[in-house]
Amino acid sequence: MKKLKIAIQKSGRLNEDSLKILKDCGISIDNGKDQLKAAARNFPLEVFYLRNGDIPQYLRDGVVDIAIIGENVLVEKGENITIAEKLGFSKCKVSLAIPKGETYNSVKDFEGKRIATSYPETVKAYLKEKGVKADLHIINGSVEIAPNIGLADAICDIVSSGSTLFKNNLKEVEIMLKSEAVLAVSPKIQAEEQQILQKLQFRIQSVLTARSSKYILLNAPNEKIEAISKILPVLKSPTILPLAEKGWSSLHSVIKKEDFWDVIDELKANGAEGILVCPIEKMVL
Ligand SMILES: Nc1ncnc2c1ncn2[C@@H]1O[C@H](COP(=O)(O)OP(=O)(O)OP(=O)(O)O)[C@@H](O)[C@H]1O
Ligand SMILES: O=P(O)(O)OC[C@H]1O[C@H](OP(=O)(O)OP(=O)(O)O)[C@H](O)[C@@H]1O
Ligand SMILES: [Mg+2]
DSSP states (O other): OOOEEEEEESSSTTHHHHHHHHHHTTOOBOOOTTOSEEEBSSSSEEEEEEOGGGHHHHHHHTSSSEEEEEHHHHHHHOTTOEEEEEOSOSOEEEEEEEETTSOOOOGGGGTTOEEEESOHHHHHHHHHHHTOOOEEEEOSSOGGGGGGGTSOSEEEEEESSSHHHHHTTEEEEEEEEEEOEEEEEOTTOOHHHHHHHHHHHHHHHHHHHHHTEEEEEEEEEGGGHHHHHHHSOBSSOOEEEEOSSTTEEEEEEEEEGGGHHHHHHHHHHTTOEEEEEEEOSOOOO
């Protein structure tokens, strides 16, 4: 039987969450420390542990069928590669930054400036669109140090919490793109592998929907149930069950994780008690 070949980052920021999402999809993989290739035990999947930056080429060549990779890397060198799914982790921005003390008016300020970056294609495309010509210095790491050692006037790199910029006395002035981990697909994927991908994608979608949702249970007097049902931003209509105590009911539903804190005060004001919010493991809509 054919196997779907997936590339994930060997080590680094994407590695752990990539393995976790496969695990949550019920797929167990031998994760030997120095292994570069492993087979899943219970799913037709072969895992290749690779450098994030090398993955676009492997996808293009059809050496692997799919990959979990930072969207920013696809923007930089992911021509012809499609995104099947956004995975919701490793969220970051790719931004332009300049020394904190300098004034900034607009992207035109980069005209003629030296910009250090590991993402030259992304910067080139961005500045070209804005009609700005700058001088790019390509370096592979520790980009934020460049202005401090006189190598460049500005930088373009990944920003997440902003602490690396802060520590290096820099400020973010342009956000070029927002990125997260994605499931990317090779243009050379074959029909049989495509079918396995569909099965994997179905599992991933169930995991992602569950991750962004919560199961909520609460008790309320019967006369308040209708009002409470209207407050809750539920996915479908709630389940309502009578409690042993007369005149009271228990309401069960699924809500979006981020919505809960917006409605909690209103729920309480409407007589809701014993509110439980629980994680959901898998969810099929
Ligand atoms: N500080 C950060 N916060 C959130 N996501 C990040 C951060 N830094 C990088 N990422 C995301 O994680 C991906 C992998 O970053 P990481 O630094 O682990 O590897 P890398 O050095 O870019 O790649 P390689 O595997 O080729 O060495 C990046 O492409 C980006 O999408
Ligand atoms: O805004 P922050 O939260 O500080 O994150 C941004 C930093 O994180 C990444 O570096 P990483 O730590 O992955 O080191 P690397 O340059 O060796 O990849 C990125 O290259 C930035 O330097
Ligand atoms: Mg990094």
